[in-house]
Amino acid sequence: MNKPVKQHLIDPEICIRCYTCEMTCPIGAITHDDNNVVVDAARCNFCMDCIPVCPTGSIDEWRIVNEPYSLDEQFGWSELPPQEEIAADGDGADTSIEAFDDAIAALLAEAHSGAGGKARAPASAAKPSINLYNLAKPAEATVTGNFRLTSEDGDSDVRHIILDFGATPFPVLEGQSIGIIPPGTDEKGEAHLPRLYSVSSPRDGERPNYNNVSLTVKREPNGVCSNHVCDLKPGDTVRVTGPFGSTFLLPSDSGAHLMMICTGTGSAPFRAFTMRRQRENPRLKDTMSLYFGARTPEDLPYFGPLKKVPESFMKKVFAFSRQPESPKNYVQDKLRENADDVAALMRNPDGYIYICGLKAMEHGVEEALSDIARSAGLVWTEVRDTMRDDGRYHVETY
Amino acid sequence: MLDLINVSYDTQIPNNVGLSSDKRVLKALEKWHPGYINWWNDLIPDNFQQSLVYLRTAVSVDPKGWAKFDYVKMPEYRWGVLLAPQVEDRTIPCGEHAGEAAWQEVPGEYRAMLRRLIVIQGDTEPASVEQQRFLGKTAPSLYDLRNLFQVNVEEGRHLWAMVYLLHKYFGRDGREEADDLLRRSSGSEEAPRMLGAFNEETPDWLSFFMFTYFTDRDGKMQLESLAQSGFDPLSRTCRFMLTEEAHHMFVGETGVGRTIQATCEAMVKAGIEDPYDTDAIRALGVIDLPTIQKKLNLHYTLSLDLFGQEVSTNAANAFNAGIKGRYMESRIDDDHKLHGDTYEVWDFEDGKLVRKEVPALTAINMRLRDDYTRDASGGVGRWNKIIEKTGIDFQMKLPHESFNRKIGVFADKLFDPDGKLLTGAEYDAGMPDWLPTHADGDFIQSLMVPVYEPGQYASWIAPPKVGIDNKPGDFEYVKLHMA
Numbered sequence: 001m002n003k004p005v006k007q008h009l010i011d012p013e014i015c016i017r018c019y020t021c022e023m024t025c026p027i028g029a030i031t032h033d034d035n036n037v038v039v040d041a042a043r044c045n046f047c048m049d050c051i052p053v054c055p056t057g058s059i060d061e062w063r064i065v066n067e068p069y070s071l072d073e074q075f076g077w078s079e080l081p082p083q084e085e086i087a088a089d090g091d092g093a094d095t096s097i098e099a100f101d102d103a104i105a106a107l108l109a110e111a112h113s114g115a116g117g118k119a120r121a122p123a124s125a126a127k128p129s130i131n132l133y134n135l136a137k138p139a140e141a142t143v144t145g146n147f148r149l150t151s152e153d154g155d156s157d158v159r160h161i162i163l164d165f166g167a168t169p170f171p172v173l174e175g176q177s178i179g180i181i182p183p184g185t186d187e188k189g190e191a192h193l194p195r196l197y198s199v200s201s202p203r204d205g206e207r208p209n210y211n212n213v214s215l216t217v218k219r220e221p222n223g224v225c226s227n228h229v230c231d232l233k234p235g236d237t238v239r240v241t242g243p244f245g246s247t248f249l250l251p252s253d254s255g256a257h258l259m260m261i262c263t264g265t266g267s268a269p270f271r272a273f274t275m276r277r278q279r280e281n282p283r284l285k286d287t288m289s290l291y292f293g294a295r296t297p298e299d300l301p302y303f304g305p306l307k308k309v310p311e312s313f314m315k316k317v318f319a320f321s322r323q324p325e326s327p328k329n330y331v332q333d334k335l336r337e338n339a340d341d342v343a344a345l346m347r348n349p350d351g352y353i354y355i356c357g358l359k360a361m362e363h364g365v366e367e368a369l370s371d372i373a374r375s376a377g378l379v380w381t382e383v384r385d386t387m388r389d390d391g392r393y394h395v396e397t398y
Numbered sequence: 399m400l401d402l403i404n405v406s407y408d409t410q411i412p413n414n415v416g417l418s419s420d421k422r423v424l425k426a427l428e429k430w431h432p433g434y435i436n437w438w439n440d441l442i443p444d445n446f447q448q449s450l451v452y453l454r455t456a457v458s459v460d461p462k463g464w465a466k467f468d469y470v471k472m473p474e475y476r477w478g479v480l481l482a483p484q485v486e487d488r489t490i491p492c493g494e495h496a497g498e499a500a501w502q503e504v505p506g507e508y509r510a511m512l513r514r515l516i517v518i519q520g521d522t523e524p525a526s527v528e529q530q531r532f533l534g535k536t537a538p539s540l541y542d543l544r545n546l547f548q549v550n551v552e553e554g555r556h557l558w559a560m561v562y563l564l565h566k567y568f569g570r571d572g573r574e575e576a577d578d579l580l581r582r583s584s585g586s587e588e589a590p591r592m593l594g595a596f597n598e599e600t601p602d603w604l605s606f607f608m609f610t611y612f613t614d615r616d617g618k619m620q621l622e623s624l625a626q627s628g629f630d631p632l633s634r635t636c637r638f639m640l641t642e643e644a645h646h647m648f649v650g651e652t653g654v655g656r657t658i659q660a661t662c663e664a665m666v667k668a669g670i671e672d673p674y675d676t677d678a679i680r681a682l683g684v685i686d687l688p689t690i691q692k693k694l695n696l697h698y699t700l701s702l703d704l705f706g707q708e709v710s711t712n713a714a715n716a717f718n719a720g721i722k723g724r725y726m727e728s729r730i731d732d733d734h735k736l737h738g739d740t741y742e743v744w745d746f747e748d749g750k751l752v753r754k755e756v757p758a759l760t761a762i763n764m765r766l767r768d769d770y771t772r773d774a775s776g777g778v779g780r781w782n783k784i785i786e787k788t789g790i791d792f793q794m795k796l797p798h799e800s801f802n803r804k805i806g807v808f809a810d811k812l813f814d815p816d817g818k819l820l821t822g823a824e825y826d827a828g829m830p831d832w833l834p835t836h837a838d839g840d841f842i843q844s845l846m847v848p849v850y851e852p853g854q855y856a857s858w859i860a861p862p863k864v865g866i867d868n869k870p871g872d873f874e875y876v877k878l879h880m881a
Contacts, residue, residue, distance in 0.1 A: 013780075013783075013863070014863055014864055016651045016652070016777065017773075017776050017777075018618075018644035018647050018648070020640070020644045024461050024641075034776075049461035049462070051461075052461055052462065052465040053461050053464065053465065053641055053644075055644045055645040055648035056648050056652070056864065057866075057868060058864070078783060124868075124870050126868060127868075252868060252870065255872075
């Protein structure tokens, strides 16, 4: 059987046949007859040039298919076919392929497994681009900054890396990851596979309207890629794949209430979420909360800038586990302390929970959420499954 | 190096034509600018000028950069001069110079013809803003209000586009013509706009949607043929304008579609099957389908007149000179010269309508009008699908092109919407069923009440299926300034 693929389609009920997409497509993948404007699945390379020029939004449609719809089939449509049932992990329809590379798709599936079922994107999230660049055809980015985020005498070396893509299009949404290909070969003499890093900058760039992204990378002892990245200097170039990920995304709906729980570099996507909302909707009040764990304040990436975010814009709760003369505190402890807020969010149909960090945090957090649910008269697994199927519960742990 | 993709903001006028190093044109445009701002400020009611409108602005002319959305106060909108990227080694696509290198400067022998075409195109742009100036006060939703303003600011930008060409390439005559574009005004007694359809007022939102669907589509066809011009700066200007024009088509098609949707849904809900049960349907606060058909008849036929005479030597000359091509010229498989070719047009012989072969060169207007009719009939078919889905037995259709015409072979004669020649008495008897009456206008006017709550829509129009820029249903597209 063929591997399911993501196919780009145009909604014939919304399209007004202005053919602007067809004129814009740089490789002639779009064509029309007297009835419909259609995309040739064999040609479309997901460059996304047609998306912003469409006046209607009809161009932004995607289906996961075993066999792409042919041009003739599409010419005959008067409406889009529903997403067919594709057996993926045996649990029904999959509208959210995270990556086309098997290896990366497997990595993301593992990272998202803590959600207890198939992850779904928030309904109002922007549509992500995925796999624009791969191992065979990576993008090249130039390093324009590398700053240590943790104090020089702290235990860990976490870095803020800024990569500029120059004229290469690299559309990436908050919550998505990119792959970095370390130079050189492994012990078998084969090229290294890319390592995934979640971007920590919003879609319009680390600096607004610059074609750049930032990453939050922790130096791992003997880590091939993390040492490579942490040692990069401005002017160096790196090979990048991606973007990847199509579920751990920010809802566009400004009415969404976000609760974000993280440790260490798991803060990267939440920095992106926060910046996006600050840029787009700086006057929002009481719709975001962040539970952030680290050993000490010195070890906590972005501790300084975070303190400057107004409490009314985002409630910030820090948990430190190695503070001298203080009891050990983990994020789950802080969740319990704020049980009323957490329970209110579980009940809120616009409530979203995001968890990101080390695999080790998953168990404790889940236990805390479960206890909080119970004391509020809710059953956590039911709440979780509903939220997840709604695209409102997201876990990404490594 | 000159950056010709990204918009430069180093002058008061955003542009990608290197204005900062073109002092003569920059100075001329800066002199014209205050008059433009005055024109805009006199036109749009003050509370809307102060409102924050969720508009798109182009920051570059490549696909990634031309649709940046943000809240903007309209007087602060960055109207600019934007040309599509130059195509390397572009050649003149049609006429006697076909195959020669495209002109980067105005060819002397065609100067007057080019100037006239640019002035006519330029004259329509501010005219439609003038025609639509009062609509904001009765917007059926913030979403529609935003769409109206997007259309308005882009028509304003299209005026800039034509004014730039006049200033850059036509010297003193060009400057005078540019001033006249602000002097003439829609519906004015002493200085009306140049084309008839642009002197009619747009009294209500259904007229606005019909106008953007039918009349702006004429604009689109004209732009399409000017985008084929051998005069490269005109071609590049029009190519970029077309991407914006597509939004206007969208507003028209979905506006009429949503009106039809609301009518059909209300009929189904009330259990009314007969689309001609006018009073009962109107009592539901929606516009009955036959009245929508009458509006369609009116706007389609007014728009057909914009194409001019069926057989025209002016059009032949423009094509032959390579100044104006045909719709999708580059995709037509012929010699692009039309010597010896014929084209079928309507004519009137012995009291009867006949089809007649004439030299294709003289039938350029007719051909464009046929392309227009084909293009316009697509949306009508999609409106009918909306009706069909609700199970109501009614079909919209384009009237015969002889109906209600003031220009061309059909002018001065009376036809019904099926193309049947009528006596004056027959025509008078049928008119109330074919074109909107005063009573129809009054009824539509009675429904025009503003709805300014985010996510709410007037009774006569359905919400859109998709938000602008993928925004959710209750998005506040306009943050109204309350004086």
